[in-house]
Amino acid sequence: xxxxITNAFNEIDPRNERFIEKNxxxxxxxxxxxxxxxxxxxxxxAKLLGKKESEVSKLLTGIQNMxxxxxxxxxxxxxxxxxxxxSKAKVRFEHTNYMICYKQIQTSSHSEKTSTxxxxxxxxxxxxxxxxx
Amino acid sequence: MNSLAINLKVNIFATIKTAxxxxxxxxxxxxxxxxxxxxxxxxxxxxxxxxxxxxxxNDLMSLxxxxxxxxxxxxxxxxxxxxxxxxxxxxxxxxxxHERKLHIKYHHNLRLYCMRINDEVVFLFNGGIKTPxxxxxxxxxxxxxxxxxxxxxxxxxxxxxxxxxxxFHGKRIEIEEDYELIL
Numbered sequence: 018x019x020x021x022i023t024n025a026f027n028e029i030d031p032r033n034e035r036f037i038e039k040n041x042x043x044x045x046x047x048x049x050x051x052x053x054x055x056x057x058x059x060x061x062x063a064k065l066l067g068k069k070e071s072e073v074s075k076l077l078t079g080i081q082n083m084x085x086x087x088x089x090x091x092x093x094x095x096x097x098x099x100x101x102x103x104s105k106a107k108v109r110f111e112h113t114n115y116m117i118c119y120k121q122i123q124t125s126s127h128s129e130k131t132s133t134x135x136x137x138x139x140x141x142x143x144x145x146x147x148x149x150x
Numbered sequence: 151m152n153s154l155a156i157n158l159k160v161n162i163f164a165t166i167k168t169a170x171x172x173x174x175x176x177x178x179x180x181x182x183x184x185x186x187x188x189x190x191x192x193x194x195x196x197x198x199x200x201x202x203x204x205x206x207x208n209d210l211m212s213l214x215x216x217x218x219x220x221x222x223x224x225x226x227x228x229x230x231x232x233x234x235x236x237x238x239x240x241x242x243x244x245x246x247x248h249e250r251k252l253h254i255k256y257h258h259n260l261r262l263y264c265m266r267i268n269d270e271v272v273f274l275f276n277g278g279i280k281t282p283x284x285x286x287x288x289x290x291x292x293x294x295x296x297x298x299x300x301x302x303x304x305x306x307x308x309x310x311x312x313x314x315x316x317x318f319h320g321k322r323i324e325i326e327e328d329y330e331l332i333l
Binding site for chain 2: 018019021022023025026028029030032033034036037038041045048077078079080
């Protein structure tokens with residue numbers, strides 16, 4: 018591998034790198050939501066949006082500067098949020114499915130055998146402590 | 151007076167080089183015999199310091215890195231629809247699907263020509279700043295040369311893959327050590 022290329026990737030403007038990271042996160046989220054909602058193609062999504070397929074294709078390049086309006090239009094078309102502010106996300110995901118796993122491993126000094134006790138609990142809480150035994 | 155046309159067909163040799171290997175994608179490039187830099191290196195050298203395309207260049211490099219590290223070279227990030235929209239020449243349509251994916255899906259004027267093999271392997275060639283307006287890559291005096299070269303290289307690579315001279319195992323390329331593409 019050449020140092021010139023490695024350096025070029027290391028020297029990318031962090032603002033652009035962040036922009037592409039956010040942008041591709043949104044695009045990947047849109048594709049995941051399309052799958053969840055049975056929207057099979059960009060053509061179908063374009064139909065839901067009342068736009069041309071080429072316009073939708075352009076939006077989903079991962080590099081296009083999507084406006085808040087185009088994101089919210091997509092949210093309406095897909096019937097769900099694509100992006101959330103941190104505080105709204107906190108409220109929405111305050112009640113989280115959780116699983117607590119207690120695992121106890123005992124090794125007998127007289128033998129090489131190890132005994133393991135495992136206990137699983139699944140439910141819903143506002144907050145929890147993870148106990149590692 | 152009779153004239154004699156002599157067709158001097160000179161072979162050009164190129165070697166395949168690893169451009170950059172990321173978690174999910176290895177990018178390859180080619181380097182022509184007797185040239186100091188590979189095609190992708192020439193693209194970087196030619197564009198990295200141009201202030202007028204600062205965002206375009208950095209966005210494009212970021213996208214390559216992001217696909218490489220996190221997402222993979224998924225087909226949806228490589229477009230041929232864009233090419234159709236640009237009314238590329240008829241012979242383009244005769245190429246096989248993966249030869250046609252020569253252009254990263256990027257709706258700005260800076261063009262980097264590439265060839266996506268699969269989700270883990272992409273060849274990066276050279277590119278340039280396409281003249282704005284509704285003209286094809288073939289009509290643009292700047293990118294025409296890169297577009298044509300990318301086509302030639304893609305055909306060569308495709309041929310070598312068909313002949314079993316090049317194969318890919320995951321991100322890794324399998325070729326003989328001194329293997330050269332002949333254009």
